[in-house]
Amino acid sequence: MTDWNQFKGDPRHSGVRRDLEGPDRVSERWTADLVGPAGSPVLDRDTVFVGTSHGNCYAFDRETGRRRWTFETTVATDETPVVTRDSLFLGTEDGTVFALDPATGDLQWERALSDGREPALALADGRLYVGHTAGVSTLEPATGETIWTHETDAPVVGTPAAEHPRDRKRRHDRSHSPDEDELDLLSLEDARMDEEGTDDGTRVYVGTADETIHALAADTGEERWTAPVGGAVVDGPTIVDGRVYVADDDGTLVALHADNGQSWFTYRSQDDFTTAPTVLPDASATFVGAADGYLHVTDTTFGRRKLRGWLFSKKGVALDGEVRSSPVVVGDVLCVGDSTGSLYGVDVSGDAEDCDLLWHFGLEDGVTATPALGETELFVGGGDRLHCLEWTLEESRL
Secondary structure, eight states, X not given: OOOBOSGGGSTTOOOEETTSOOXXXXXXXXXXXXXXXXXXXXXXXXEEEEEBTTSOEEEXXXXXXXXXXXXXXXXXXXXXXXXXXXXXXXXXXXXXXXXXXXXXXXXXXXXXXXXXXOOEEEEETTEEEEEETTEEEEEOTTTOOEEEEEEOSSOEEEEEEEEOHHHHHHHHHHOOOOOGGXXXXXXXXXXXXXXXXTOOSOEEEEEETTTEEEEEETTTOOEEEEEEOSSOBSSOOXXXXXXXXXXXXXXXXXXXXXXXXXXXXXXXOSSXXXXXXXXXXXXXXXXXXXXXXXXXXXXXXXXXXXXXXXXXXXXXXXXXXXXXXXXXXXXXXXXXXXXXXXXXXXXXXXXXXXXXXXXXXXXXXXOOSOOEXXXXXXXXXXXXXXXXXXXXXXXXOO
């Protein structure tokens, strides 16, 4: 079984499992009732974990949906948790991070940070990165001890993302650069870099409520660069091939160079973006949900609309309602939900130039959190329920 152990599956927030076979259709395996609307679930080998906006964190058997344990709280726990072999980490609305035994739900440690917002968590290179109202902190996963804290002028919004230097090297090995005059480059005054900004260590990227992206050295918390964006970042950055993709609530999608914060492209919508971007570099496609009920699709070179219409290019795939669920990709199928409770499978094979709808599955309540992917399962929250949808490989494109 696959692990999907944090928001969008990994510390870069890629949300993509191209190595698996995507479904031509899905059916419901089980449904579990919750107390309060579900957050985004995470998976280990045999368990799915999910928090809710009314409090409590639940552990369910992945195969049967049988409840294994409940960790009870009186405040919201719907920020995406992080799970490892040894611990489940979750943040609560009062600014506390908890570490639990994933097998039993027993408390291992707790750490109080700043009040006013649920801490948002990411795990990379054996460290737990926490975004909160006062900035970013790094915790030792085994003990909860604070390694460093980087204070920001405004609260962190969305989940931190982290990139290892080997991923930046992979980008340099295979990428090419268009002519600089064709790109929407920020000036060095806008993308402010530290003099030592060319370090080779892991970096952490966060958005803040004052419409800024921060790049930090993961080992020290020192600032490497900052860059402005058009609004508050939605769900956090996405890192793919050495670029930091960010969507904000002012309708701006921007791709930044991970090394220095310069802008690669900017795409603007008349409506707010409501999800984090998901990027398929092999198809040169970026997908992001918006309040206008569209899954917007751009190319990754210039940020232009990718889908062609009869006379003009289309802004994306029309859905039935507002999109609050960041898209995820399994094989050649993109899965995304909307506020009406509709869950869609979109064909993103080849260069993703058509993005035809493959299937539709209706839930009773709106989908407002990002699904988790298993090998042949999709775990998705809809209202006060967690749904496990499944498919068989014989039904998928082989």
